[in-house]
Amino acid sequence: MNRRFAIKQVLIFAGGMALLPSCFREGGKVSIQLKNLDISAAQESQLAEIAELIIPKTDTSGAKDLNLHLYVLKMLDDCFGPERHQQFMGGLKNFEGLDSKSLAQLVTDANTAKAGLSEETIEFFKFMKWKTIDGYLNSKYVMSNLVIWELVPGRYNGFFRVKSA
Amino acid sequence: MSNLNIDSIKEHTYDAIVIGSGISGGWAAKEFTEKGLKTLVLERGKDVKHIIDYPTTNKYPYEFEHRGEPTFAIREANPVVSKCYAFREDAMDFFVKDQEHPYVQEKPFDWIRGYQVGGKSLLWARQTQRWSDLDFEGPLRDDFAVDWPIRYKDLDSWYTYVEQFAGISGNKDGLASLPDGDFLPAFPLNAVEDYFRNTMRDKYIGRHVISARCAHLSQPKQIHFDQGRAKCQNRTLCQRGCPFGGYFSSNSSTLPWAEKTGNLTLRPFSVVESIIYDEKLGKASGVRVIDTNTKEVREYFAKVIFVNAAAINTNLILLNSTSSRFPNGLGNDSGSLGKYVAFHNYSARIGAEYDGLKEFTTDGRNPAGGGYIPRFRNLLKQETNFKRGYAAGFSAYRNTERDTSGLGTALKAQLLSKNLGPWQVGSHMMGETIPKESNYVKLHADKKDAWGVPLLKISVDYDDNDAKMKKDYLEQLTEMFTEAGFKNIQVNDGGQAPGLDIHEMGGARMGHDPKTSVLNKWNQLHDCKNVFVTDGACMTSTSTQNPSLTYMALTARAVDYAVLSMKKGDL
Ligand SMILES: Cc1cc2nc3c(=O)[nH]c(=O)nc-3n(C[C@H](O)[C@H](O)[C@H](O)COP(=O)(O)OP(=O)(O)OC[C@H]3O[C@@H](n4cnc5c(N)ncnc54)[C@H](O)[C@@H]3O)c2cc1C
Ligand code: SF4
Numbered sequence: 204m205n206r207r208f209a210i211k212q213v214l215i216f217a218g219g220m221a222l223l224p225s226c227f228r229e230g231g232k233v234s235i236q237l238k239n240l241d242i243s244a245a246q247e248s249q250l251a252e253i254a255e256l257i258i259p260k261t262d263t264s265g266a267k268d269l270n271l272h273l274y275v276l277k278m279l280d281d282c283f284g285p286e287r288h289q290q291f292m293g294g295l296k297n298f299e300g301l302d303s304k305s306l307a308q309l310v311t312d313a314n315t316a317k318a319g320l321s322e323e324t325i326e327f328f329k330f331m332k333w334k335t336i337d338g339y340l341n342s343k344y345v346m347s348n349l350v351i352w353e354l355v356p357g358r359y360n361g362f363f364r365v366k367s368a
Numbered sequence: 369m370s371n372l373n374i375d376s377i378k379e380h381t382y383d384a385i386v387i388g389s390g391i392s393g394g395w396a397a398k399e400f401t402e403k404g405l406k407t408l409v410l411e412r413g414k415d416v417k418h419i420i421d422y423p424t425t426n427k428y429p430y431e432f433e434h435r436g437e438p439t440f441a442i443r444e445a446n447p448v449v450s451k452c453y454a455f456r457e458d459a460m461d462f463f464v465k466d467q468e469h470p471y472v473q474e475k476p477f478d479w480i481r482g483y484q485v486g487g488k489s490l491l492w493a494r495q496t497q498r499w500s501d502l503d504f505e506g507p508l509r510d511d512f513a514v515d516w517p518i519r520y521k522d523l524d525s526w527y528t529y530v531e532q533f534a535g536i537s538g539n540k541d542g543l544a545s546l547p548d549g550d551f552l553p554a555f556p557l558n559a560v561e562d563y564f565r566n567t568m569r570d571k572y573i574g575r576h577v578i579s580a581r582c583a584h585l586s587q588p589k590q591i592h593f594d595q596g597r598a599k600c601q602n603r604t605l606c607q608r609g610c611p612f613g614g615y616f617s618s619n620s621s622t623l624p625w626a627e628k629t630g631n632l633t634l635r636p637f638s639v640v641e642s643i644i645y646d647e648k649l650g651k652a653s654g655v656r657v658i659d660t661n662t663k664e665v666r667e668y669f670a671k672v673i674f675v676n677a678a679a680i681n682t683n684l685i686l687l688n689s690t691s692s693r694f695p696n697g698l699g700n701d702s703g704s705l706g707k708y709v710a711f712h713n714y715s716a717r718i719g720a721e722y723d724g725l726k727e728f729t730t731d732g733r734n735p736a737g738g739g740y741i742p743r744f745r746n747l748l749k750q751e752t753n754f755k756r757g758y759a760a761g762f763s764a765y766r767n768t769e770r771d772t773s774g775l776g777t778a779l780k781a782q783l784l785s786k787n788l789g790p791w792q793v794g795s796h797m798m799g800e801t802i803p804k805e806s807n808y809v810k811l812h813a814d815k816k817d818a819w820g821v822p823l824l825k826i827s828v829d830y831d832d833n834d835a836k837m838k839k840d841y842l843e844q845l846t847e848m849f850t851e852a853g854f855k856n857i858q859v860n861d862g863g864q865a866p867g868l869d870i871h872e873m874g875g876a877r878m879g880h881d882p883k884t885s886v887l888n889k890w891n892q893l894h895d896c897k898n899v900f901v902t903d904g905a906c907m908t909s910t911s912t913q914n915p916s917l918t919y920m921a922l923t924a925r926a927v928d929y930a931v932l933s934m935k936k937g938d939l
Contacts, residue, residue, distance in 0.1 A: 219430035258783075259776050281439040314775050336772055340783060343430045349784055350768075354428060357601045358732035361558025365729050365788060 219343025274338035294327020390487020393676035394618030399927035413483035422609030478867035517889035538581030560764035583616035679904030699893030713799030720854035738763025
């Protein structure tokens, strides 16, 4: 009971989704429990940087505030198969160990699928971007503050006037 | 059996037994209990109590572990049910998982099931149209299957009866192919759906676009409040179970009503293995049930038995009910039991964009889903190279335009933009398929399920008629979309296997002649009069309309007949 309580206290929220932290945070391991992927703490923080380059903090929260990179990892780990896992890990290698300037450059290049980049790099980035956006738009933060999702609309108007065309 | 020593037969005896608590079983339960019969409803799955057992009903999208998406492991383990559009995190527990209840696909057949109190009535898309004589006269006119032993006039008042209680929204459209019902106000078409309706009316004779008719309380009446239900709040999260009782399900409507009479006994976790035939009495005396928790075998007895296990399972139960009188399955003197299974062809869709009417969008949600195009092919006479025809869904919607090509602050601004894109329009076909002897279900010779019941083999496929019909649908809808000025038309002939339409029918069809059919015009086994089948197994042909409203009407009618017969001492 106590242990469960303890875990509850350290739930990590990725865009509003509760994630269990890894029980034994061995030196150098990712901070959430993953079943299939082996992600190091260094990789994790690089993913956080990439996500922030995709959706930065402005006057509203960005990817790091919402832990969107953890959302990406969670979805990748649970909802995709070994092939996608390999592709992701393979592509991620090319983003590791870069300083912030080179990382920003690679992200920009990968985003436009610049000629010369490896297939894996581009596929990794596509996935990373897709799920970061997905996590953002489906986050509690965005759904309750920015693009509001209603549980109960209680109405339907099929001829709703668009304010200014 | 073993239990009979302990529990007296009397304790296990009811006036009526209903097998299955889904859409049709719920109606049988309501009708019997209201007429004062002590009724036992046997349900193989768990209990699902209205509101209490809808665990996801008030969740926000971000409260689902994977934002609604089934995990890779779940999809791998459940390749069949994963194909169903509604098999998502919010309603996954109301679907049967492939491995828990295997069956043998002699040909690919995506059998989608809901095993719990309420059956698939929790999950259905609630589209409800009456059938007309153009459907009931179909087999006779177009020479297939056997003649239906009933006509529209036999069901008209029963449709009204069930519509009033269930609550069906729709317009009186005055169409011969789709008789009007006793409706609550329809959910209106939106700007582009309405535009398409008007365009079709002007450019074609006999092609209509109407508001989809659906089992939602758009404006509840006293009878609905009496059931404890309230106005539909347009949440469109219905498959989770609706806390308002806004849509019709057995759980929100018929079963609680039956319970209030004090005549209902509902037993979840009870798989009916077979129906017991009493050679001396010359009729069925009860059912044999396996408790899914204890695997204990029990027998229950009644004067009349309604089989409402959903079409294919009803076939299984009847086929598995053998005796020296019925070595090939209960009521199977004709040898047609399990055959002439048919379904709806949902395998094609078409989408496009519309540049006009940009001054409008929609606000809120439409639980009816949009518009409905009733069948227009071969309606009054045979005029194409295929038999019968198709109905179609039609809907239009506008999304916010989200350009995701950029990065950083530019991307962020795009994601939060409220600019609307063009209208998107879409349609899917709902084709009638022809019942054939070669489309059948059978018991497996030796493979059994966890309760010792033989597994089912399913051998059901499309044919050439379906292919021609699909081609015609795509051609005609392309033409209609073009006429309406829709752009960027995309057709998709999907290639999905039969079954995914979830409108499987037949196997114990109704007919005049006991030599070629299993049930008579009262849904009664020709050869065992106190057993009735009023779910999809009874259907002689499939029409293009959704089937469940017709199961409800047939059920209420058959119970009425059964009770009258019992009073007369005929059963
Ligand atoms: C996603 C989805 C969308 C749909 N959309 C529509 C629609 O828009 N319009 C429409 O008309 N129809 C629709 N349907 C189909 C509709 O749900 C079915 O036609 C309807 O539920 C059939 O009613 P039923 O009583 O025959 O079977 P069910 O509602 O499936 O109930 C059968 C019950 O019998 C139980 N059972 C089975 N075998 C046994 C046994 N041996 N012993 C005891 N109990 C048993 C099952 O567990 C189940 O609870 C849809 C279905 C789904 C899943
Ligand atoms: S749309 Fe209506 S019936 Fe469906 S969940 Fe909402 S309130 Fe309930």
